[in-house]
Amino acid sequence: xxxxxxxxxxxxxxxxxxxxxxxxxxxxxxxxxxxxxxxxxxxxxxxxxxxxxxxxxxxxxxxxxxxxxxxxxxxxxxxxxxxxxxxxxxxxxxxxxxxxxxxxxxxxxxxxxxxxxxxxxxxxxxxxxxxxxxxxxxxxxxxxxxxxxxxxxxxxxxxxxxxxxxxxxxxxxxxxxxxxxxxxxxxxxxxxxxxxxxxxxxxxxxxxxxxxxxxxxxxxxxxxxxxxxxxxxxxxxxxxxxxxxxxxxxxxxxxxxxxxxxxxxxxxxxxxxxxxxxxxxxxxxxxxxxxxxxxxxxxxxxxxxxxxxxxxxxxxxxxxxxxxxxxxxxxxxxxxx
Amino acid sequence: xxxxxxxxxxxxxxxxxxxxxxxxxxxxxxxxxxxxxxxxxxxxxxxxxxxxxxxxxxxxxxxxxxxxxxxxxxxxxxxxxxxxxxxxxxxxxxxxxxxxxxxxxxxxxxxxxxxxxxxxxxxxxxxxxxxxxxxxxxxxxxxxxxxxxxxxxxxxxxxxxxxxxxxxxxxxxxxxxxxxxxxxxxxxxxxxxxxxxxxxxxxxxxxxxxxxxxxxxxxxxxxxxxxxxxxxxxxxxxxxxxxxxxxxxxxxxxxxxxxxxxxxxxxxxxxxxxxxxxxxxxxxxxxxxxxxxxxxxxxxxxxxxxxxxxxxxxxxxxxxxxxxxxxxxxxxxxxxx
DNA sequence: AGACTTTAGCGAAACGATTAGCTATCGGGG
DNA sequence: CCCCGATAGCTAATCGTTTCGCTAAAGTCT
Numbered sequence: 001x002x003x004x005x006x007x008x009x010x011x012x013x014x015x016x017x018x019x020x021x022x023x024x025x026x027x028x029x030x031x032x033x034x035x036x037x038x039x040x041x042x043x044x045x046x047x048x049x050x051x052x053x054x055x056x057x058x059x060x061x062x063x064x065x066x067x068x069x070x071x072x073x074x075x076x077x078x079x080x081x082x083x084x085x086x087x088x089x090x091x092x093x094x095x096x097x098x099x100x101x102x103x104x105x106x107x108x109x110x111x112x113x114x115x116x117x118x119x120x121x122x123x124x125x126x127x128x129x130x131x132x133x134x135x136x137x138x139x140x141x142x143x144x145x146x147x148x149x150x151x152x153x154x155x156x157x158x159x160x161x162x163x164x165x166x167x168x169x170x171x172x173x174x175x176x177x178x179x180x181x182x183x184x185x186x187x188x189x190x191x192x193x194x195x196x197x198x199x200x201x202x203x204x205x206x207x208x209x210x211x212x213x214x215x216x217x218x219x220x221x222x223x224x225x226x227x228x229x230x231x232x233x234x235x236x237x238x239x240x241x242x243x244x245x246x247x248x249x250x251x252x253x254x255x256x257x258x259x260x261x262x263x264x265x266x267x268x269x270x271x272x273x274x275x276x277x278x279x280x281x282x283x284x285x286x287x288x289x290x291x292x293x294x295x296x297x298x299x300x301x302x303x304x305x306x307x308x309x310x311x312x313x314x315x316x317x318x319x320x321x322x323x324x325x326x327x328x329x330x331x332x333x334x335x336x337x
Numbered sequence: 338x339x340x341x342x343x344x345x346x347x348x349x350x351x352x353x354x355x356x357x358x359x360x361x362x363x364x365x366x367x368x369x370x371x372x373x374x375x376x377x378x379x380x381x382x383x384x385x386x387x388x389x390x391x392x393x394x395x396x397x398x399x400x401x402x403x404x405x406x407x408x409x410x411x412x413x414x415x416x417x418x419x420x421x422x423x424x425x426x427x428x429x430x431x432x433x434x435x436x437x438x439x440x441x442x443x444x445x446x447x448x449x450x451x452x453x454x455x456x457x458x459x460x461x462x463x464x465x466x467x468x469x470x471x472x473x474x475x476x477x478x479x480x481x482x483x484x485x486x487x488x489x490x491x492x493x494x495x496x497x498x499x500x501x502x503x504x505x506x507x508x509x510x511x512x513x514x515x516x517x518x519x520x521x522x523x524x525x526x527x528x529x530x531x532x533x534x535x536x537x538x539x540x541x542x543x544x545x546x547x548x549x550x551x552x553x554x555x556x557x558x559x560x561x562x563x564x565x566x567x568x569x570x571x572x573x574x575x576x577x578x579x580x581x582x583x584x585x586x587x588x589x590x591x592x593x594x595x596x597x598x599x600x601x602x603x604x605x606x607x608x609x610x611x612x613x614x615x616x617x618x619x620x621x622x623x624x625x626x627x628x629x630x631x632x633x634x635x636x637x638x639x640x641x642x643x644x645x646x647x648x649x650x651x652x653x654x655x656x657x658x659x660x661x662x663x664x665x666x667x668x669x670x671x672x673x674x
Numbered sequence: 675a676g677a678c679t680t681t682a683g684c685g686a687a688a689c690g691a692t693t694a695g696c697t698a699t700c701g702g703g704g
Numbered sequence: 705c706c707c708c709g710a711t712a713g714c715t716a717a718t719c720g721t722t723t724c725g726c727t728a729a730a731g732t733c734t
Contacts, residue, residue: 051720075412388690
C-alpha cells in the first residue's frame with residue numbers, strides 16, 4: 001500500500017503538497033498538481049483513514065444502537081439509517097443492545113473507543129441507569145425513546161396520540177370491553193401508548209378492566225402467552241389494542257390457536273406493524289409512524305451537531321402517528337358487553 | 338480526553354509502562370501497576386482507537402455489505418452478523434448495495450479506505466464486473482452468492498436442492514402444471530433454484546410451460562405484477578414455486594386480488610420466507626436455510642483469515658435447505674391438468 | 675530602487691498509541 | 705571479585721497524515 005511519502009517522492013514534491021492536492025486545501029500550480037495526480041494514479045495511492053483519523057480527530061463513523069434487531073421495526077430503521085448515513089458521507093456502525101441495559105453499556109463504551117463522530121441511540125432501560133459521562137464529547141440523538149433528564153436531541157413519536165387514535169377507533173366501532181397487550185412499563189413508549197388508551201376510554205367514561213391490561217417484553221412470544229392467558233377467560237375483551245407490531249403477530253397467533261377468529265370474534269388494532277405482513281390476511285388496523293422520515297431527521301440533527309461545533313439548544317422532534325385501517329376490526333355485535 | 342501521556346505523567350511512569358499495563362504485554366511490578374491503574378481510572382483514560390489503528394495497522398472493523406436491506410432475509414443476516422462480529426471482538430460496519438453494482442463498487446472502495454480488517458459480501462451483479470484489486474489485501478468472505486472465478490472463501494446455500502425439494506413436494510401432491518416466479522437470471526441463486534425446479538420436473542418427464550416461468554427483481558412489487566399477469570390467463574398453473582420470501586408475499590397478494598384462494602385454488606411453495614409471517618394465514622410451505630448458522634460460519638471463516646496470516650486453501654461451504662410444511666399447498670383436485 | 679505583499683511550496687511538528695532496543699539494578703555462579 | 709543473565713522500566717522511533725510557520729521568488733507601491 002503506497003503512502004503519501006511514496007507519492008511525494010515519485011512526483012518530486014513534498015508531502016504537504018500531495019496533501020494539498022488530495023484535499024484541495026491550498027493553491028497548487030497546475031504543473032505540480034498534474035505531476036502529483038499522475039503519481040497518485042500510478043501508485044494507486046489511497047490515503048490511510050487511520051492516519052487521517054488520528055490527525056483530524058474524526059472517524060467518519062456514525063454509530064446506530066438499536067434495541068432489538070430481530071424486530072422489523074428496527075430493521076426498518078437500520079435500512080433508512082444506512083442510506084442516510086451514506087448520503088451524508090459517513091459509514092454506519094451497527095449495534096444491537098437486545099433490550100439489555102448491560103449490553104447497551106458495553107456498546108456505549110465501544111462507540112467511544114471507536115471514536116465514532118456521533119451516535120443515534122434507541123435507549124434501553126430506565127433513565128437513572130445512565131451516567132452523564134457516557135454521553136460526554138460525542139454527538140448524540142435519541143431515537144424513538146427518550147431518557148428523562150438527558151440533554152441530547154431526541155426524535156420520538158407521539159405515543160399518547162398513537163394509543164388514543166387506535167383505541168378511539170375501536171370505541172367508535174362500539175367496543176367497550178377493550179384490552180391491551182403492551183410492552184414493559186419502564187419504557188416511555190409503552191407507558192405513553194397505554195396512557196393514550198386510558199385517556200381515550202376515560203373520555204367516554206370508561207376504563208379498562210384490571211385483568212385486561214397485560215404487559216411483557218416487546219416480543220412475539222411474550223405477546224402470545226399473555227394474550228392466550230387473557231383471552232382464555234370468559235369475560236375476555238371484545239377488542240385488543242396491541243402496542244407493537246411483533247406483539248400483534250403474537251396476539252393474532254394466540255387468538256387463532258384459541259379457536260377465535262379475527263375480526264369476527266375479536267378486533268385487533270395495534271401501533272406499528274411488521275413489514276411484509278401487508279400481503280397476508282387479515283391486514284392489521286394500526287397506527288403507523290413515518291419511520292424513514294424519523295430516521296432521516298435524526299441523522300440530520302446528528303450531522304448538524306457533528307459538523308457545527310455551535311451549542312444550539314436541545315431539539316426534541318415529535319412525529320405524529322397515522323391510522324391505517326385494515327381488516328382486523330369489526331363493529332361490535334348487538335349483544336354488546 | 339486524557340491521553341497515554343497524561344496517565345504516564347500522573348502515575349510517574351513512562352508511556353511504555355502504561356501501554357504495557359493496558360495490554361498486559363510485559364511484566365510490570367505490582368506497585369507500578371497499581372499506580373498506573375488508579376491513574377487510568379481517575380483520568381477516565383480510554384486509549385485512542387485511531388492511534389492504535391495507525392500503529393497496529395488494524396481497525397477492529399468488519400464490513401458487511403448486503404444486497405437489499407429492505408428484504409427481511411438480509412435483515413436476518415444483519416441481526417446474526419452483528420452478534421457474531423461483537424462476539425469476536427470486532428464492530429460491524431453495515432452497507433446496503435441495494436442490488437446496484439455501481440453502489441457496490443463505491444462500497445468496496447469505502448470499505449478499503451476505512452481500513453476494515455475484513456468484509457462479508459453478498460455480491461450483486463455479474464462476475465465480470467469485479468476487478469481483482471477490489472479484493473486485494475482485505476480478507477473477504479462471499480455470503481449467499483458466489484462470484485465465478487473469484488478466489489474468496491464462500492458460504493452459500495444449495496439452491497438447486499432448494500428448488501428441487503420444493504417442487505418435488507408440489508409434484509408429490511399431484512400438481513403437474515407448476516409455474517415459477519423467480520429472481521434475476523444473472524444471479525446464481527435464481528438460476529440454481531430454477532434449475533432445481535426444472536430437474537425435479539424432468540425427473541418425472543415434465544417441463545414447465547414457457548409462459549409459466551417468470552423472473553423479476555427480488556422484490557414484492559415485481560413478484561406481484563408478474564404473478565398477476567401469469568395467473569390471469571386461463572391455462573394458469575395449479576401451483577407456483579416462488580424463489581424468495583418477499584416475492585412469495587407479492588404472489589399471495591396477487592392471487593388474493595385475482596379472487597383466487599390459496600391453497601384451494603393455487604398452491605404456493607417457496608424458498609425462504611419473511612420473518613413474522615409465521616403468525617399469519619396461510620402459513621407458507623417453503624424451504625428454509627439456517628441463516629444464523631450460515632452467518633456465523635461466514636464470520637468464523639473471516640476472522641480466521643484475518644487473524645491467521647496463513648494462506649489456507651480457499652474454502653467453499655454449502656448449506657442444505659430444509660422443507661417446512663405450512664398450509665399454502667393442497668393436493669391437486671381430481672380434474673388434474 | 676527599496677520596502678512591503680502575495681504566492682507556491684517546503685520542512686517539520688504534531689496526533690496518540692506501540693514497541694524495539696537500551697540501561698540500570700540485583701543476585702548468583704565461577 | 706568479576707561477569708552474566710534476568711528483571712523492570714525508560715527513551716525514542718515509528719505508523720501516515722495534516723497543518724503551522726517559514727522561505728524564497730515574484731509582484732506592487734511609493
